[in-house]
Amino acid sequence: MQKNSKENIERILFEKILGNVEKPGRYIGKEYNIIVKNDNANIVKVALSFPDLYEIGMSYLGFKILYNIINRREDALAERVFAPAVDMEKLMLEENIPLYSLESYRPFYDFDIIGFSLQHELCYTNILNMLTLGKIDIHSNKRDGMSPLVIAGGPSAFNPEPLTDFIDLFVIGDGEDVINEIIDTYQFWLKSRQRKNKKDLLRRLDKLSGTYIPSFYSVNYLSDGTIKYFQKNRKDAKSIIEKRIITDIDNALFPVSPIVPNIDIVHNRITLEIFRGCTRGCRFCQAGMIYRPTRERSEETLLRLAEDSIRNTGYDEISLSSLSSSDYSRIDSLIEKLLDRYQNKGIGVSLPSLRIDGFSVKLAKETQRVRKTGLTFAPEVGTERMSNTINKNVTENDLYQTVQFAFKEGWRRIKLYFMIGLPTETWEDIDGIINMIKKVESIGKKMIGRKFSLNISVNAFVPKSHTPFQWAKQEKEELLIKKYRYIAKNIKSKHISFNYPDTKISLLEAVFARGDRKLNKVLEEAHKMGCRFDSWREYFNFDNWEKAFKRCQVDMSFYANRKREKAEIMPWDMISCGITKEFLWLEWERSAQGINLNDCHSSVCHNCGLQKVCSKIIKKCITN
Amino acid sequence: MSHLYQIKFEKSGPLKYISHLDLSSVVSKTFRRAQIEVELTQGFNPRFKISFGPALPLGVVGLEEFFNISLIDNLDIGVIKSRINKFAPEGLKIKEVELLNENKTTLSQSLKYAVYIIKLRLEGNADTFNEQEIIKRFKKFIRIFLNKEKILANKKTKKGFVDINLRPYVEELEFVSFKDPNIVISLTVDIQYKGSINPNIIVKEFLKEFKEVNLTINEIIRDKFIISKKCNLN
Numbered sequence: 124m125q126k127n128s129k130e131n132i133e134r135i136l137f138e139k140i141l142g143n144v145e146k147p148g149r150y151i152g153k154e155y156n157i158i159v160k161n162d163n164a165n166i167v168k169v170a171l172s173f174p175d176l177y178e179i180g181m182s183y184l185g186f187k188i189l190y191n192i193i194n195r196r197e198d199a200l201a202e203r204v205f206a207p208a209v210d211m212e213k214l215m216l217e218e219n220i221p222l223y224s225l226e227s228y229r230p231f232y233d234f235d236i237i238g239f240s241l242q243h244e245l246c247y248t249n250i251l252n253m254l255t256l257g258k259i260d261i262h263s264n265k266r267d268g269m270s271p272l273v274i275a276g277g278p279s280a281f282n283p284e285p286l287t288d289f290i291d292l293f294v295i296g297d298g299e300d301v302i303n304e305i306i307d308t309y310q311f312w313l314k315s316r317q318r319k320n321k322k323d324l325l326r327r328l329d330k331l332s333g334t335y336i337p338s339f340y341s342v343n344y345l346s347d348g349t350i351k352y353f354q355k356n357r358k359d360a361k362s363i364i365e366k367r368i369i370t371d372i373d374n375a376l377f378p379v380s381p382i383v384p385n386i387d388i389v390h391n392r393i394t395l396e397i398f399r400g401c402t403r404g405c406r407f408c409q410a411g412m413i414y415r416p417t418r419e420r421s422e423e424t425l426l427r428l429a430e431d432s433i434r435n436t437g438y439d440e441i442s443l444s445s446l447s448s449s450d451y452s453r454i455d456s457l458i459e460k461l462l463d464r465y466q467n468k469g470i471g472v473s474l475p476s477l478r479i480d481g482f483s484v485k486l487a488k489e490t491q492r493v494r495k496t497g498l499t500f501a502p503e504v505g506t507e508r509m510s511n512t513i514n515k516n517v518t519e520n521d522l523y524q525t526v527q528f529a530f531k532e533g534w535r536r537i538k539l540y541f542m543i544g545l546p547t548e549t550w551e552d553i554d555g556i557i558n559m560i561k562k563v564e565s566i567g568k569k570m571i572g573r574k575f576s577l578n579i580s581v582n583a584f585v586p587k588s589h590t591p592f593q594w595a596k597q598e599k600e601e602l603l604i605k606k607y608r609y610i611a612k613n614i615k616s617k618h619i620s621f622n623y624p625d626t627k628i629s630l631l632e633a634v635f636a637r638g639d640r641k642l643n644k645v646l647e648e649a650h651k652m653g654c655r656f657d658s659w660r661e662y663f664n665f666d667n668w669e670k671a672f673k674r675c676q677v678d679m680s681f682y683a684n685r686k687r688e689k690a691e692i693m694p695w696d697m698i699s700c701g702i703t704k705e706f707l708w709l710e711w712e713r714s715a716q717g718i719n720l721n722d723c724h725s726s727v728c729h730n731c732g733l734q735k736v737c738s739k740i741i742k743k744c745i746t747n
Numbered sequence: 748m749s750h751l752y753q754i755k756f757e758k759s760g761p762l763k764y765i766s767h768l769d770l771s772s773v774v775s776k777t778f779r780r781a782q783i784e785v786e787l788t789q790g791f792n793p794r795f796k797i798s799f800g801p802a803l804p805l806g807v808v809g810l811e812e813f814f815n816i817s818l819i820d821n822l823d824i825g826v827i828k829s830r831i832n833k834f835a836p837e838g839l840k841i842k843e844v845e846l847l848n849e850n851k852t853t854l855s856q857s858l859k860y861a862v863y864i865i866k867l868r869l870e871g872n873a874d875t876f877n878e879q880e881i882i883k884r885f886k887k888f889i890r891i892f893l894n895k896e897k898i899l900a901n902k903k904t905k906k907g908f909v910d911i912n913l914r915p916y917v918e919e920l921e922f923v924s925f926k927d928p929n930i931v932i933s934l935t936v937d938i939q940y941k942g943s944i945n946p947n948i949i950v951k952e953f954l955k956e957f958k959e960v961n962l963t964i965n966e967i968i969r970d971k972f973i974i975s976k977k978c979n980l981n
Binding site: 138142147148151152153154155383385386387391433434435437438439468469 | 761762765769777778795806836837965
């Protein structure tokens with residue numbers, strides 16, 4: 124039996140490894156609705172690789188969609204690969220088995236295309252670790268046409284620069300159409316017998332819209348470290364990479380037979396994507412910018428998808444997922460219909476996040492007819508001035524009224540999310556947060572009494588690419604810590620629990636979120652030192668990261684704590700999410716002046732850059 | 748009008764490695780996919796009216812596990828069995844479905860023992876010992892093991908590490924077969940004595956007797972339950 128054959132891997136797994144690791148169910152596969160296809164020379168094998176644990180990656184809707192799309196093709200197959208936990212990794216190395224897929228225990232290096240999902244910057248070391256465990260060279264330029272093609276997509280792909288040494292191709296925007304085009308192109312390339320010529324494959328892939336091939340470009344820097352220019356190495360390479368947009372989301376494929384895990388995962392339920400995009404325009408939010416324009420699925424379609432999903436999975440909960448679910452145009456009707464159909468079968472409906480108004484609480488009340496959990500709101504800031512700065516148009520009274528309504532309707536647990544370190548923030552604004560928390564507490568104590576509990580979560584602002592705040596700086600750690608401690612001291616109460624993240628994790632996130640190509644070396648160094656699972660407090664090793672930055676002579680604060688000027692070339696300027704840089708700059712200026720902008724769906728169009736696409740979609744919605 | 752059924756099932760293969768809590772969730776989803784209506788509990792958080800037999804330790808295969816479930820539909824038991832098996836994930840197999848009447852005693856009271864089949868593997872050079880030698884050795888060590896009054900093992904509990912006496916749990920330990928390199932023994936555990944015990948712990952203590960030979964546990968299977976002689980499940 125060949126050493127790294129699928130059969131051998133499976134045997135060693137069951138005989139020697141699974142009995143000795145935590146949560147062995149992560150590494151087995153064989154779940155209900157799994158798709159295992161036979162392969163042959165004509166089938167393109169795609170590894171959908173999620174750079175985190177099984178429990179995290181299995182909730183990711185994007186992979187469920189791609190799994191379905193790819194496996195429907197006769198000429199391709201998709202299998203799943205997740206990052207093994209630290210104890211599992213150790214045993215895999217001891218037993219000398221490579222990273223493998225769950226569908227067939229196929230070694231990672233045996234795939235034609237490896238696709239990573241970039242959900243956030245702190246998973247980058249996991250990507251390098253997975254490649255290494257899969258016995259694949261992490262360097263793009265050391266892999267030839269016989270090695271797997273390594274691609275990556277997802278929100279963090281909108282600033283791909285810190286990963287350009289390792290990823291061959293980035294997918295920008297919606298993946299549904301482009302994944303088929305990529306596989307089609309790969310097939311053509313195989314048939315052209317250019318298998319050894321990787322450059323030829325990349326050249327063909329560059330012809331597709333929404334693909335960014337970093338090796339086709341180079342970057343030059345000024346003496347102050349900022350970018351001098353970004354240029355093409357090939358005449359025929361794209362100058363700007365426009366993101367892909369699925370305009371007809373109602374007819375877009377939706378997986379109604381997703382894999383049902385045998386072990387518990389986060390969000391263990393049916394996730395229905397009710398719409399994609401958001402028009403609220405909160406200035407700190409990258410998702411709100413990069414997923415525009417808003418495209419809704421019709422009520423009829425959603426009801427059908429819900430019916431099929433429940434029948435094929437047996438789940439007892441449906442989550443209506445989007446960036447702002449109470450904004451769905453037919454939300455009332457949809458929830459009512461779902462509850463009418465499924466409530467008496469013990470199947471519940473949930474909304475992931477709620478807007479701060481009575482309407483949302485009423486919705487929550489409807490959905491929690493079946494299960495009663497806590498309510499979560501995200502005021503983010505504590506003063507009206509800051510509310511205008513970030514363009515999250517919620518007043519203090521909105522919050523107090525909403526909270527009062529919630530208590531009246533029987534809820535006893537409230538969770539509030541806040542963000543500190545935002546542009547123009549003063550200590551008065553921190554006091555504003557404290558006062559808001561105290562006011563909510565007093566309302567709770569008065570209306571509920573002893574059993575009332577308030578959970579406060581405060582996060583540090585991280586400036587992100589493609590947002591009006593991409594010119595802002597993250598506040599220095601010492602100041603953030605001072606603010607956390609100040610808040611903690613002033614809200615001490617038996618009713619209140621308070622948590623905030625490690626400021627060093629926030630710092631690292633801020634560095635990579637707006638990083639450039641110089642960070643590739645740092646990432647590699649950190650990987651060599653064993654960094655992985657950086658978003659997990661138990662594994663985050665700041666000392667090693669600090670050493671990595673020092674060795675590469677790269678300064679963290681250059682990326683995180685530096686305010687940027689209008690003329691500066693950003694590392695992601697060649698990637699277009701459809702919103703013009705001019706619009707973002709105007710928003711940045713408006714934020715400094717405390718001017719807010721209304722939701723463009725319910726008021727006027729603000730000309731963000733997507734007018735053409737948006738008007739096409741709205742016309743379609745109106746005619747429907 | 749609901750009916751109470753007792754369902755005997757096998758938990759093996761990929762499901763060997765899931766916890767009891769996860770198993771409960773797997774079973775619930777299977778019933779929903781099979782569109783067999785299960786009675787719900789009352790109150791804020793309605794759940795399926797289902798109660799399981801003793802939990803299987805993680806990693807142990809179960810051949811005759813069971814749960815009692817209250818169904819709304821009045822389906823033929825053959826139909827229930829085939830439909831559940833059609834929608835069950837790999838590793839879950841229904842072996843028997845039985846309609847219970849009022850006379851049945853509750854599950855936990857009537858079960859007295861669990862019988863485990865333990866498959867061991869002899870590592871190393873089998874030529875060093877011949878078959879008869881091995882069998883003789885095993886039977887000797889079993890006798891020694893059973894003659895002990897105290898067999899202490901360190902068990903991790905919620906209160907920390909505690910020394911417990913395993914001997915009262917062991918009702919019987921028998922040699923079954925040897926076919927090089929596989930040895931099979933049978934362990935009968937008293938499951939009513941002082942809370943549950945993982946058979947792994949007992950087997951590991953037993954294997955400590957074997958100093959010159961290298962034995963590893965290949966698989967542990969819970970073969971069946973033995974009811975107490977006082978009541979009659981049938």
